[in-house]
Amino acid sequence: MEASHTSDNIITILFLGDVIGKPGREVVKKYLEALKQPDSAERQAIGAYPDFIVVNVENAAHGFGVTKDHIQELKTLGVDVFSGGNHTFDRKEIFEFIDQEPTLLRPANYPEGTAGQGHCFVEKNGHKLAVINVMGRVFMEPLRSPFLIAEELVQKVSTETNLILIDLHAEATAEKVAMGWYFDGRVTGLVGTHTHVQTADDRLLHKGTAYITDAGCCGPTDGVIGMDQSGVFKRMVQQLPSRFEIAGGPSAACGVVIKAEAHSGRAVDILRIRYSCT
Ligand SMILES: [Fe+2]
Ligand SMILES: [Fe+2]
Secondary structure, three states, X not given: OOHHHHOOOEEEEEEEOOEOHHHHHHHHHHHHXXXXXXXXXXXXXXXXXXXXXXXXXXXXXXXXXOOHHHHHHHHHOXXXXXXXXXXXXXXXXXXXXXXXXXXXXXXXXXXXXXXXXXXXXXXXXXXXXXXXXXXXXXXXXXXXXXXXXXXXXXXXXXXXXXXXXXXXXXXXXXXXXXXXXXXXXXXXXXXXXXOOOOOOOOEEOOOOOEEEOOOOOEEEOOOEOXXXXXXXXXXXXXXXXXXXXXXXXXXXXXXXXXXXEOOXXXXXXXXXXXXXXX
16 A cells, blocks of 8 residues: 555545355454454555445355344444345345344345335444445346436435445446446445456546446355355256355455545545455
8 A cells, every 4th residue: 555545534445245154254254353453464455444344245144145143243343334135135034124224235226115225324433434235237136227226325425425335236247337437436436246256357447436346255265156066066067956055165255445535535546355264
């Protein structure tokens, strides 16, 4: 990091992609604990402990959905906001707590009246961050337009803060790239999730938005986007139904760190994170 990025006027946002089951929760825990150590290589790499930590949790419960206990566990580790996607509602119990947990988001473009909400604010260290979660429509459920819903929400939250992060949970790279340019200069960061594979296109767009097509996931590295190979082979090779289980072996936590001017919300740096553990 350059020296100017450590000034008081620069805030640090850590975003981690889809947390997959227990291996994902454990690697996130190890990474966040390493970040708390001022002398650790992980902390040195990003320059400062993050002001805000946002994590996509749609796969935290054995790959499908998230439980109240997982949210509590991640909160204890320092996570501020929990975004979601097409797996958010996989566990029935979420309907019992999503409306009581304003920092647990589901995509904002679900039909009106769906439980939960697609944006929230979090205030820390004298700064207010707005997080917006929307889902793509290409090769996914035909929800309302993520562009138009995000547009409404960006206009709404901009009256309260310039620090705005969008998690676009989407399959198609073009849809994510398009939304990055569409909101360039109007949001601090636009990060993609859902494919579980980190892309190498992290960059600052021309008007000051930090962008990556996919942050990657937090979970096993030797599976097929987190799932055990054998179940996937049964479905893909033999064309038979099979139950997917979380893969074993080593794990990695993937995401990005965004540095931004606190007042303007303009991003000044984006750094890809890939923390591995056995
Ligand atoms: Fe996912
Ligand atoms: Fe997903």
